[in-house]
Amino acid sequence: MQAIARGRSPCRLALLIATLAGAMTPAMAGAADAERGRRLAERYHCGTCHVIPDVPAARGRIAASLAGFGRRSYIAGRLPNEPQLLERWLMDPAALVPGTAMPAMGVSAADARDLAAYLRSLQ
Numbered sequence: 001m002q003a004i005a006r007g008r009s010p011c012r013l014a015l016l017i018a019t020l021a022g023a024m025t026p027a028m029a030g031a032a033d034a035e036r037g038r039r040l041a042e043r044y045h046c047g048t049c050h051v052i053p054d055v056p057a058a059r060g061r062i063a064a065s066l067a068g069f070g071r072r073s074y075i076a077g078r079l080p081n082e083p084q085l086l087e088r089w090l091m092d093p094a095a096l097v098p099g100t101a102m103p104a105m106g107v108s109a110a111d112a113r114d115l116a117a118y119l120r121s122l123q
Contacts, residue, residue, distance in 0.1 A: 032083075037111075037118025044105045044115075053122055063101070069122040076100060086119065087112040 038054055041047065047058025051065040058066075072081050075089050078097055088095070090112040093102035107115065 032117030033114045034117040034121045037114035037116070040107075040111050040115050041118060044107060044111075046105075046115075066119060066122060070120045071123055076102065081120075083116055083120065086116040090115050 041052055041055050042057060046052060046066075047055050047060050049060040049063040050058060051060060051067065052058035053067050069081075075081050075086055076093070076097055079085055079089060085096070087109070089097075089102075090105075090107045091109065092104050093100045094104060
């Protein structure tokens with residue numbers, strides 16, 4: 001409360017603490033990072049099954065190409081292409097579509113948020 005009394009708001013104080021603790025990444029701040037998502041597509045080997053724009057090794061032909069994914073109405077042809085649903089799909093596809101060929105790759109919530117941002121950016 002002393003900080004408020006000296007003219008510092010709680011928000012400014014929190015920003016100062018975050019700055020002193022080190023730079024916050026978008027994932028730490030809760031914002032999606034599409035560029036990080038593109039790199040994660042490589043790390044999770046999504047290109048083993050999918051063709052993915054801007055991911056050099058992504059030449060898979062087992063599953064649908066992800067080119068233009070952001071314009072699609074559906075995820076896997078079944079689920080509305082909405083950010084939160086896409087994140088859930090990336091973390092545990094079989095929970096949403098039992099029997100799907102899409103494997104669970106151990107994607108964390110933060111990684112799913114960034115992967116979803118990248119996929120939705122593909123126009």
